[in-house]
Amino acid sequence: MTRKVPDPTSPSGHVLTLARVALPLALSQLSEMAMGVTDTVLLGSLGVTELAIGGISNSVFFTTMVTFQTILGGAGIMLSHGRGVVDSGGVSHDGRSIVSAAVALALCVFVPCLLLLLPARELFSMMGEPSAVIEHGSRFIHILLIALLPDLVIIGLFRVILPALGAETLLLWIMPAMALCNGLTNATLIHGWFGLPALGLYGSATATSLTGWAISLALIVLCLARPNIRAVLRPAAVQWPIFKELLKLGLPIMAGAAAEILMFQITGLRAGEFGTQSLAAHQIAQNTASLTFMVCLAIGQAVNVRVSYWRGAQQMVQARRAAITAVGLVLSWSVLTASALLIWPDRVAALYFSGAPPDATTMATTVLLLKIAGIFQLVDGLQTTFTGALRGCGDTVWPMVIGICSYTMVGLGFGGWLAFQAHYGVEGLWFGLAAGLAVTCVATGYRMYRVMWRCAPT
Numbered sequence: 001m002t003r004k005v006p007d008p009t010s011p012s013g014h015v016l017t018l019a020r021v022a023l024p025l026a027l028s029q030l031s032e033m034a035m036g037v038t039d040t041v042l043l044g045s046l047g048v049t050e051l052a053i054g055g056i057s058n059s060v061f062f063t064t065m066v067t068f069q070t071i072l073g074g075a076g077i078m079l080s081h082g083r084g085v086v087d088s089g090g091v092s093h094d095g096r097s098i099v100s101a102a103v104a105l106a107l108c109v110f111v112p113c114l115l116l117l118l119p120a121r122e123l124f125s126m127m128g129e130p131s132a133v134i135e136h137g138s139r140f141i142h143i144l145l146i147a148l149l150p151d152l153v154i155i156g157l158f159r160v161i162l163p164a165l166g167a168e169t170l171l172l173w174i175m176p177a178m179a180l181c182n183g184l185t186n187a188t189l190i191h192g193w194f195g196l197p198a199l200g201l202y203g204s205a206t207a208t209s210l211t212g213w214a215i216s217l218a219l220i221v222l223c224l225a226r227p228n229i230r231a232v233l234r235p236a237a238v239q240w241p242i243f244k245e246l247l248k249l250g251l252p253i254m255a256g257a258a259a260e261i262l263m264f265q266i267t268g269l270r271a272g273e274f275g276t277q278s279l280a281a282h283q284i285a286q287n288t289a290s291l292t293f294m295v296c297l298a299i300g301q302a303v304n305v306r307v308s309y310w311r312g313a314q315q316m317v318q319a320r321r322a323a324i325t326a327v328g329l330v331l332s333w334s335v336l337t338a339s340a341l342l343i344w345p346d347r348v349a350a351l352y353f354s355g356a357p358p359d360a361t362t363m364a365t366t367v368l369l370l371k372i373a374g375i376f377q378l379v380d381g382l383q384t385t386f387t388g389a390l391r392g393c394g395d396t397v398w399p400m401v402i403g404i405c406s407y408t409m410v411g412l413g414f415g416g417w418l419a420f421q422a423h424y425g426v427e428g429l430w431f432g433l434a435a436g437l438a439v440t441c442v443a444t445g446y447r448m449y450r451v452m453w454r455c456a457p458t
Helices: 011-044 048-087 095-117 120-126 131-164 170-191 201-224 227-233 240-274 276-312 316-343 345-352 360-392 397-421 426-454
Strands: none
Touching: 011 048, 011 131, 011 170, 011 201, 011 276, 011 316, 048 095, 048 120, 048 131, 048 201, 048 240, 048 276, 048 360, 095 131, 095 227, 095 240, 120 131, 131 170, 131 201, 131 276, 170 201, 201 227, 240 276, 240 360, 240 397, 240 426, 276 316, 276 345, 276 360, 276 426, 316 345, 316 360, 316 426, 345 360, 360 397, 360 426, 397 426
């Protein structure tokens, strides 16, 4: 019996297509979060000092690398658009040329990323970190730098181009395999299993670097085994017009991502000024919000792919339907998670304090921050969906401008005023985050309406 394939232009077709693209991306991002949790648990078995050094070193390294990785987003937009053009009978850029130019771009940003992370000792000194972090954290990062090339150039690029090429299922198991490989290798080298030397703190960094190389090689082998992917991976001469288009699309994406990441990073540093109780509450609320946000982020990336495709096929009606469907999916998920955080914040907080109950102040602050996180679940999910749709339309500059202005002036500026001048403490910082995300949501939503409905041809 032949299985009926749903019409991709039908409502159910849009839902299934978005889900097919978003699921591997969400699993990929959750796997990366699982790597961080695993590293934290394993380093925690060595002691508080090792846990702190590994935590801040991993945070600095991966935050910096991911920020530079986002510049490759233009490759996904161009490849998705090109698929739409070809499927509609038109002529587009050769996929080989786009991928080759993207590799060249990745190698170009690898250099400043490396130069930024190499002086880790000086960086930690500027941050006012303790001497143990300066000494051991800098060495930790230098070990992680061994895998910067495959992490940034290979894994980063494949995560962008595979969904654009319709091969996102490769990520469905390779990224969880990466998390499993990382956990096993970390435990082995930290504690000296299977007759290997116990490297302690540095064993974690060594294991993470080895995992980066192993998964990169596995991705290359898997992609070369697929003829359609192998065809676009064949090297081609880098064409300046394509490289310039990648820069035009990617630089604003990177700047917007940097603004959002910095808003949360600076808020974390500010939260520490109110003491360990506020900092602990902030970390729990941020970890929880980040976990639930992964689904919305994946849907935002999926709508980027689908809007790019339909725009290339010159079917803006379908591009709009894809965007509306994505908004519906995000709203459904966000209402669910927001309700959980608003109704049961004490139960969520208790999951983090399974060992020993916290003091009353820490628990009360955590519950309050989780409620605020529940409030901005909706606007955070929607803004990433609107931004994804806009990027699919090739509009990356305005989302960058909106993000930088709202995150700095509202998220940091207004949040800082509430926290320090109005004396709301860490709660004020989180009200600032919520306000910044709300402004971004409204502005990007209006921009999407302008671009996709008022200005775009039918």
